Amino acid sequence: MSAATLYGLCSAVLVGLGLFGLIVHPQPLRKILAFNLIGGGVFLLFGVVARRGAAAGFGGDPVPQALVITGIVVAFSATALAVALLLRLFQETEQATLRLDE
Amino acid sequence: MPNSATAGGFLLVLAIVLPVVGVLFSVVLGGRHAERIALILMPAGLAVAVAIAVGVWRAHNVLQYFVGGWDPPLGVAFRADGLSAAMIVTAALLICGIGLFARAQFPSPKQAETRAPLAFWTLLLAVWGALNAVFLGGDLFNLYVALELLTFAAVPLVCLDGRAETLAAALRYLLFALFGSILYLLGAVLLYGAYGTLDIVLLSGRIHAEPAAWTAISLMTAGLLAKAALYPLHLWLPPAHAGAPAPASAILSGLVVKAPFFLVVRLWFDVMPRVPVHAAAQVLGALGAAAIIFGSVLALRQGRLKLLIAYSTVAQIGYLFLMFPLAGRPETGHPWSTAAWTGGVLQAISHAFAKAAMFMAAGLIAEALGHDRIAGLAGIGRALPITVFAFGLGGLSLMGLPPSGGFVAKAMLLTAAVAENQWWWALVVLAGGLLAGGYVFLVLARALADSNEPLTLLKTISPGRQTVVLALALCAVLLGFVPLRPSELLQIGRPDIAVVGLR
Numbered sequence: 001m002s003a004a005t006l007y008g009l010c011s012a013v014l015v016g017l018g019l020f021g022l023i024v025h026p027q028p029l030r031k032i033l034a035f036n037l038i039g040g041g042v043f044l045l046f047g048v049v050a051r052r053g054a055a056a057g058f059g060g061d062p063v064p065q066a067l068v069i070t071g072i073v074v075a076f077s078a079t080a081l082a083v084a085l086l087l088r089l090f091q092e093t094e095q096a097t098l099r100l101d102e
Numbered sequence: 103m104p105n106s107a108t109a110g111g112f113l114l115v116l117a118i119v120l121p122v123v124g125v126l127f128s129v130v131l132g133g134r135h136a137e138r139i140a141l142i143l144m145p146a147g148l149a150v151a152v153a154i155a156v157g158v159w160r161a162h163n164v165l166q167y168f169v170g171g172w173d174p175p176l177g178v179a180f181r182a183d184g185l186s187a188a189m190i191v192t193a194a195l196l197i198c199g200i201g202l203f204a205r206a207q208f209p210s211p212k213q214a215e216t217r218a219p220l221a222f223w224t225l226l227l228a229v230w231g232a233l234n235a236v237f238l239g240g241d242l243f244n245l246y247v248a249l250e251l252l253t254f255a256a257v258p259l260v261c262l263d264g265r266a267e268t269l270a271a272a273l274r275y276l277l278f279a280l281f282g283s284i285l286y287l288l289g290a291v292l293l294y295g296a297y298g299t300l301d302i303v304l305l306s307g308r309i310h311a312e313p314a315a316w317t318a319i320s321l322m323t324a325g326l327l328a329k330a331a332l333y334p335l336h337l338w339l340p341p342a343h344a345g346a347p348a349p350a351s352a353i354l355s356g357l358v359v360k361a362p363f364f365l366v367v368r369l370w371f372d373v374m375p376r377v378p379v380h381a382a383a384q385v386l387g388a389l390g391a392a393a394i395i396f397g398s399v400l401a402l403r404q405g406r407l408k409l410l411i412a413y414s415t416v417a418q419i420g421y422l423f424l425m426f427p428l429a430g431r432p433e434t435g436h437p438w439s440t441a442a443w444t445g446g447v448l449q450a451i452s453h454a455f456a457k458a459a460m461f462m463a464a465g466l467i468a469e470a471l472g473h474d475r476i477a478g479l480a481g482i483g484r485a486l487p488i489t490v491f492a493f494g495l496g497g498l499s500l501m502g503l504p505p506s507g508g509f510v511a512k513a514m515l516l517t518a519a520v521a522e523n524q525w526w527w528a529l530v531v532l533a534g535g536l537l538a539g540g541y542v543f544l545v546l547a548r549a550l551a552d553s554n555e556p557l558t559l560l561k562t563i564s565p566g567r568q569t570v571v572l573a574l575a576l577c578a579v580l581l582g583f584v585p586l587r588p589s590e591l592l593q594i595g596r597p598d599i600a601v602v603g604l605r
Contacts (some may be wrong), residue, residue, distance in 0.1 A: 015288065022281055031277050038284045042291060049295035063176075064294065067243050071287060074250045078280050081254060085261070085273045092266040098274055 008048045014041030028089075028098055032082045039075040043068050110157040111167030114180040114238050117150045117190060121231030125224055133220030137210045140223045144198045147230065151194035155187040155591075164595040166240065174301035179240035181302075183595025185447060186237045189364060192451045193233045195577065196356055196458055201226060203462050203570045204349035218262055222350070228255035229353055236361045242290045242300040242373075245365060246283065249329070253279040256358045259350040260342045271341035278328050278338040282362070285325030292318035302372050311377045319377070322369055323386075329362035332423060333393035336416045340400075343415060344408040348465020351408065355415045356458035360450050363422050370426060371443075371596075387427035391530040393420030398537030402544065407464045407474040410541055411457070414500060417534060418453045421515065422446055424527050428518040440588040442522075445514030447592055452507025452581045456499035459575035463493040466567060467549075472560045476545055481553030483546075488568040490549050495575035497542030499582075502535040507581025514588075 014037055021034030046068040053061025090096045124143045128136040157165050165182040168174070182190070204226070208219040232255055235248035253276065260272040294300050296314040309315050331339040343355050366386075370379065397417030404410040425446025466489045467482055468474040483490045499508035512531050519528040 022277075028273055028277065035277070035280045035284060038288075042284060042288050045288070045291045045295075049291055052295060053298070064291070067294075070243070070247060074247060075284075077254065078250065078276075078283075081257065082273065082276050082280070085257070085269060085276060088261075088264070089266065089269040089273060092264075092269060098270050 004048050004051045007044055007051070011041040011044035011048060014038070014044065016041075026098070027096065028082075028086050029096060032079060032086070035082075036075065036079060039071075043071060043075075046071065108161065108163070108165050108167075110154070110161070110165050111180070113150055113154050113157060114165060114167045114182055115169075117147070117154060117234045117238065118180075118231055120147050120150065121227040121234065124227040125231065128220065128224040128227065133215050133217070133223075134210050136220050136223035137205065137208070140201055140227055141205075143227065144194075144201050148194040148198055151190045154182050155191050158182055158184055158187040158594055159591060162594060174241070174304055175299040178244050179301060179303070180238045181240040181595075182238055184589075184591045184593060185364075185367070185595070187594075188447065188451060188592060189237045189360070190234060192454055193230065193237070193357055196352070196454055196574070197226065197230050199570055199574045200349050200352050200356075200458060200462070203352075203567055206564065206567055207347060207349060207465075221258060221262060222347075225255050225259050226349075226353065229259070229358065233357055233361055236364060240302050242293065242302065242305070244300075245368075246287050246290055249286065249361065249365065250283055252358060252361055253283065253329070256354055259354060260346045262347055262350060265345075267341070268345040271338070271345045275338045275342040278331075278335065282325040282328035285321045285328075286365075289318040289320075289322030289325070292321070302368065305373050306375060309374050309377060315374065315377055319369060319374060319379075320382075323366055323382075326362040326366045326369075327389070330359050330366070330419060330422075331416060332389050332419055333396055333416065334389075336393065336397070336419075339416055340409055340412040343412040343461075344406070348408075348462050348468070351412075351461040351465070352458035355412065355461055356454040359415070359419060360454060363419070363450060366423075367425075367446075371429070383426040386423045387527060390420040390423030390426075391527065393417060393423070394530055394534035395420075395537070398534055398541065401541045402537065405476055407467065407476055407479070407545060408461070410476065410545065411460050411464055414460075414538065414541060415453075415457055417538065418449070418457065418500060421449045421453075421512065421531070421534065424515055424519075424531065425449075427524060428515060428522055428527060440593070441514040442518035444588045444592055445511045445518065448507055448514070448581065448584070448589070449511035452499050452511055452578050455574050455578035455581070456496035456506075456508065459492050459571050459578065460496040460500075462567075462571045462574070463489045463496070466563050466571065467493075469561060470559045470563055471557075476548055479545065479548040480551045481557040483550040484552075485557055485559055486563060486568065488565070488572050489563070490546070492568070492572040492575040493549075494542070494546055495572075495579055497538070497546070499578040500538045501542060502531075502538070505579055505582035507578050507584070509582050510584055 018034045018038030022031050046064040050061045050064040086096055120143055124139050128139050167180045169178045208222040232248055232252035239245040239248050257272050257276045261268040297305055297308040299305055328335040343351050394417050397413050401410050401413035425442050428442030499506035502508045502512035516528050516531050
């Protein structure tokens with residue numbers, strides 16, 4: 001098994017775990033963490049894709065690396081926004097859940 | 103398609119840069135100037151949008167611009183075809199209308215800084231810039247970034263008033279949107295890994311039917327459906343759209359949900375015109391049909407006006423996705439298949455105007471009455487005749503009665519359904535029209551009824567704001583006068599075979 005395949009499988013596991021968490025857990029904070037887990041998997045996949053470009057004959061495809069930096073910045077801002085909303089919700093209602101009506 | 107940047111390509115950059123510059127200036131100069139900055143940029147942005155549309159029409163070809171002079175696959179392209187031009191003009195007109203309407207609701211503070219006006223005007227410009235980036239982007243990763251910017255600008259609009267319900271609605275919206283965007287990004291990586299490019303034009307030449315392409319496109323489509331709130335991923339939409347302030351609801355329901363739909367169209371018709379997707383298109387159509395029926399029935403059962411309108415958005419989004427099974431692929435090029443394509447796009451545009459007008463009308467009614475319970479609307483038709491008339495005109499388009507953009511759109515979808523021998527979609531379109539008639543009538547009947555006790559309005563609504571709402575509703579009606587055949591503007595930049603099918 002080559003390193004690229006191993007990392008590819010790792011990223012698949014991360015995405016799977018994250019998807020499971022995002023769908024199954026009702027708590028928003030866990031959902032945010034799960035989103036970051038999927039994000040980690042996707043970014044790892046970027047690395048794998050860059051490495052496979054390297055296998056085609058040149059020393060590492062730089063484009064996915066440029067993309068992954070942007071992706072991380074976007075995921076970071078998304079997480080920050082989500083956590084800010086959650087904190088504000090907690091201040092207003094004293095609970096960190098989306099089921100307000102119950 | 104030309105391989106270099108075309109004349110007028112700078113307009114595409116301007117369409118994105120103008121609102122972004124506005125956002126930066128608003129943040130730096132603060133809330134007392136945010137409104138003025140937005141009002142200055144609106145006519146400028148509208149002029150740019152019209153210039154792009156005229157440019158596309160004159161050249162009868164795609165306008166494009168390569169950032170930094172680097173050609174794809176290394177560089178990033180912006181392209182405007184007929185579809186982008188139509189969407190950009192729609193967005194500009196709506197933003198201008200919503201901006202004029204919102205002046206009374208989010209006025210510039212005289213003395214101290216207040217949060218709501220700064221946030222609203224800045225986010226309005228941010229949504230505009232992000233929408234233009236979505237409509238013009240030619241690179242799938244760039245489109246991901248544009249889509250995320252749109253989400254980040256749209257989510258805070260939901261909770262401008264800071265109440266706990268709207269905060270929860272915003273958070274739920276954000277979680278759905280993040281789920282959608284991460285799936286989209288995953289699909290984009292897979293496409294890059296398989297074909298070595300993310301440029302739409304290059305990709306459409308390299309992609310072919312194989313597991314990698316199917317997986318990537320399915321992931322991206324599923325993610326976009328969550329963002330477009332197609333049934334059954336619509337759960338976040340009603341509380342978010344109904345809880346936002348009226349001008350914000352108009353932006354969210356009219357424009358923001360159209361951006362992911364636009365990207366699904368891009369993916370299915372531009373990125374993979376060569377990949378056979380017949381069965382998958384039927385699935386999208388079935389989800390659309392379910393959205394029409396469930397959304398309309400739920401709308402009928404709502405007690406609050408804004409929630410009714412929000413559920414009607416769920417239903418009207420369903421119509422957009424009927425386009426996929428009906429709009430034939432280039433290789434099957436049935437003459438009427440392009441009509442379904444035009445019908446779907448026209449539905450997106452006319453729904454944008456109609457729904458924005460209806461949400462703003464509902465906002466005015468709520469401001470005047472202090473509530474938006476449908477049961478308590480009696481007498482409002484006499485107090486705010488222009489507003490209720492505008493609401494009715496918007497409803498005309500939702501029902502699909504002539505003359506309205508909704509009528510032309512639904513007539514084209516119907517014709518395509520019959521011509522393509524897929525009559526079951528025609529039944530859905532007709533049933534959806536009847537149900538829409540039901541919920542619009544429900545509101546109008548209450549609003550036009552005489553009330554027993556004299557109606558006391560909490561505040562008087564200026565005629566100017568009512569006129570803005572009426573103007574947007576009239577735009578939806580005027581779209582009913584576009585000829586009942588595939589639009590030539592929308593065909594610019596489409597594969598040639600699809601255009602030949604028209605003759």
